Amino acid sequence: MTDSAPRVSDHTVEQIVGRLLQLGVLIAALVVLAGGMLLLAQHGGAPASFSVFHGEPDGLRSIAGILRGVGAMQSQAIVQLGLLLLIATPVARVAFTLVAFVLQRDRTYVAVTALVLALLLYGLVFGHA
Amino acid sequence: MTAIAFALLVAGGSFGAGLLGALTGLGGGIVVVPMLTLLFHVDLRYAIGASLVSVIATSSGAAAAYVREGFTNVRVGILLEVATTIGALVGAALAGVTPTSYLAILFGLILLFTAIRSIRPRQEHALLTTPDKWSARLRLDSTYPSAGGKQAYSVQHVPAGFLLMFVAGILSALLGIGSGIVKVLAMDQTMRLPFKVSTTTSNFMIGVTAAASAGVYLHRGYIDPTVAFPVMLGVLCGALLGARILSAVNAKVLRQVFTGVVIVMAIEMLYKGFTGSL
Numbered sequence: 329m330t331d332s333a334p335r336v337s338d339h340t341v342e343q344i345v346g347r348l349l350q351l352g353v354l355i356a357a358l359v360v361l362a363g364g365m366l367l368l369a370q371h372g373g374a375p376a377s378f379s380v381f382h383g384e385p386d387g388l389r390s391i392a393g394i395l396r397g398v399g400a401m402q403s404q405a406i407v408q409l410g411l412l413l414l415i416a417t418p419v420a421r422v423a424f425t426l427v428a429f430v431l432q433r434d435r436t437y438v439a440v441t442a443l444v445l446a447l448l449l450y451g452l453v454f455g456h457a
Numbered sequence: 458m459t460a461i462a463f464a465l466l467v468a469g470g471s472f473g474a475g476l477l478g479a480l481t482g483l484g485g486g487i488v489v490v491p492m493l494t495l496l497f498h499v500d501l502r503y504a505i506g507a508s509l510v511s512v513i514a515t516s517s518g519a520a521a522a523y524v525r526e527g528f529t530n531v532r533v534g535i536l537l538e539v540a541t542t543i544g545a546l547v548g549a550a551l552a553g554v555t556p557t558s559y560l561a562i563l564f565g566l567i568l569l570f571t572a573i574r575s576i577r578p579r580q581e582h583a584l585l586t587t588p589d590k591w592s593a594r595l596r597l598d599s600t601y602p603s604a605g606g607k608q609a610y611s612v613q614h615v616p617a618g619f620l621l622m623f624v625a626g627i628l629s630a631l632l633g634i635g636s637g638i639v640k641v642l643a644m645d646q647t648m649r650l651p652f653k654v655s656t657t658t659s660n661f662m663i664g665v666t667a668a669a670s671a672g673v674y675l676h677r678g679y680i681d682p683t684v685a686f687p688v689m690l691g692v693l694c695g696a697l698l699g700a701r702i703l704s705a706v707n708a709k710v711l712r713q714v715f716t717g718v719v720i721v722m723a724i725e726m727l728y729k730g731f732t733g734s735l
Contacts, residue, residue, distance in 0.1 A: 349517045
């Protein structure tokens, strides 16, 4: 860190990123809250039983399906969108860390961070493990 | 139970889990899954999906507070995330083929381990400044702010720590927990980082690790909105309040209460696992 004398220190970047993460969590929580309230208003009286695993329908487990559901103002899809935003916040954090290492011209850690980002996006976009 | 009653009760329980988790430093994620499965009879897969989401919320929500203290070792964190994310993807694949009774037993054992670690007083280890081959090559050594100014430290046993982190990633995905306890074990005990650096770097990594498997679980239909929304909001509010009142409460008594809860849950999970009733 000291030998290359970066213009942006690790700490400054981390501070900005920390704030952005909190903002991301706040937005995600508000979307989840809105969707949750709508869900209870529409289906609050329905019996809730989750003892048997059915798996979510297609519209609630793919990014495209969730976005379609949000377009149709489906409460469950709005909750999923909030959760998707939440899952995206740590991914954004890694992306910011990558930018910081690029600015520092730290080739080793650009490669390491890019690998982590690729693994995360692989899980989030393709969903295979 | 109607959806409203379910949401209110789960939100209340999750709030308590988040609050106690933040106050004791053990994290709320470890009790969310037992609470959902044992008290609310939620299928283990839905419980794991909801719990992982709440783990991300608390990790990202607390990030700014941790960063302000200036302890996180970003290089150590990102390097070890290679191990935890690969572990998380492996764990997510294993979760699909592992019988739930095995998962319940594993969960019980992790709960017991957590209880034991929280009872035993933490031993402060001396900081080492002997250079390590891997640490030097990867420029992991750093400094952290202490009472006497900047304190230098050297990172030890990088390969062993990396391997432990791979295990932490598998556990995180399989059980829907943050695995903070294994992460701190790897960084504090094995890699010999200062304790404050271990905990803050661990928080940095927990959200990233959980996001890797949460993405997979979303596609696999483990994340149900009706289960996940009260859990996420409850744990997040509890954890935020816990962080605020941390200095005003007697953490020692709370830690004992929380440890008691964890032990009861451990016995219950082990029982359900061995009798195959989960």
